[in-house]
Amino acid sequence: MVIEKGKKKKIYTGLKRSTRIIRNLTLIIPAAILILMIIVALFADLGWIGLPDIGLAPQDPNATHPRDKLLPPSFMEGGKSDYFLGTDRLGRDLFSRVIYGARVSLSVSLIVIFITALIGTILGILSGYKGGRADAFIMRVTDVALSFPGLLLAMLLWVAIGPGYWTVVLALSVLGWAGYARMIRGESLRIRESDFVAQAQVVGATTWRVMFKHIFPNIVNSLIVIMTLQIGMMILAEAALSFLGLGITAPTASWGSIVADGRTELDRAWWISAFPGICIGLVVMAGNFLGDWIRDKLDPRLRQL
């Protein structure tokens, strides 16, 4: 039967109005937080589109003000209106640093998610669809990647190529693809057995065609779900590395490195660690809630993840 478009009936959803509102809020609030954070990160300054003088950050994040060390936030007693969230040990504006930190933290996590998802998807599909020796080999490598201590690898890379933005990206990517590969392999195995794949083989479709026209489109949903859930994980991982000094190093601000920076002043200036910490918490929660919501919509079978 042809389904007619444009006709929308009111369907009884079986849910109370209040329940529906709460469910929708679990989409709207996390999505709003993430979008806000991304806008903040993008528009910290507009130097990258040729407008270096405008931006959301009120000050240069690395400019020191020796006379304004460890000032509390402006809304507290003793705070200055120039420094909305106060200043750190070197008198740098914390608000600007948190804004610039968003740029580093978010971009690291998004780049890592993109790289790991790409590698994991290709290897997972190859492994699941080809089977045999390719599968055995890829899965053993995956096992190694999953069991290798990430911190040790980060330290090795830190020693080998020195600290920096791309070292963090590399450290998180080198092992991160394995989870994707496992999951995608399972899905590919399931789809490989389906009738429409047999049909494509009968027609003479090449392995590549089957993998990208038949298997990939049918795992995209699961992939999106996992990628969203990874936003929080990667933010946390980057923060942890930076906190331990294996990640982004001074003077560049990332949320993790600001938290680390404030650790020594915790008794006198709690705000240095607290505000980037709150940002980490918010984004991680937003990522998880959004991931849950998308999962429920797209692929309820993945509940256990």
Added chain:
Amino acid sequence: MADVLLEVRNIVKHYPVTRGLLQRTVGWVRAVDGVSFTVEDGKTLSLVGESGAGKTTIAKQILLLEKLTSGNIIFQGKDIYKYSAAELKRDYRPKVQTVQQNPWSSMNPRMRVRDVVGEPIFVNAKLAKKEVYENVGKLLNQVGIDPEGMNRYPHEFSGGQRQRIAVARAMALHPELLILDEPVSALDVSIRAQIMNLLKDLQTEFNLSYIVIAHNLATVRYMSHSVAIMYLGQLVEYGESEALFNNPLHPYTKALISASQLTLPEDAKDSSKQIILSGEMPSPLNPPAGCRFHTRCTEVMDICSKEIPEMKTIGTQQVKCHHYT
């Protein structure tokens, strides 16, 4: 006699059974064990048997989805294992297509109908998208689907319509042999006749040969020119359709036909005419010695459990049973 399009000669397919940590092979499932038949130009051969008799396994071998353990499949006079990869792609695959049983799982849910039906053409011919879709329109027309529907997704169609679309896809490369794996068994009874008539019409129009896999004898009788009855990986009876239905020789064939006939209340009193098989089909892992059917046969003799019967030709039929030796 018409020309032979496909000949299957003594094909065998065994699947290994592995067990334990080291995946040792502990036995073989004898899914197909020495089957021979021929398919003539423009004619229909039906493979009939219970689930597990090996019908679908034979289909997989002919479609080259799996590799034979032994035996030959000869298409237009040439063994298909002697084709080179390029020849297979050019001379064999396009000519042997299939319609699967389940129209809900045989199409990628993420593809539009135009790409589902067009896929064989995309894969095998270098045509522009527009030309392919023109062809798709013609194909859909041929099977009685409005070509406008090609922009929709498969789930927007009913089972019968989807099976028509599946037929259109199978026709896309102008095949010579279609393997119809239970083409109507997933459909409502009311739609079955339509699809069967469509298939018969296409056969006359394009001189197609069919291998129909079925367990519904009414379907088989309606569609086929010759019939092969399978039991536990082997043929037990093989012959022209009318002769076989009018004069079944093998006890298993008799039982199948008896089971398929509708019983009206007045006939039910005369239960002596009905043959009801007891028990399950034995495991193909360890088939019975002698005649494979002897464990369930109603006319079993002493010799049946000891000696393997030979295929005997009686009239136009071939039968594998000790009663005819």
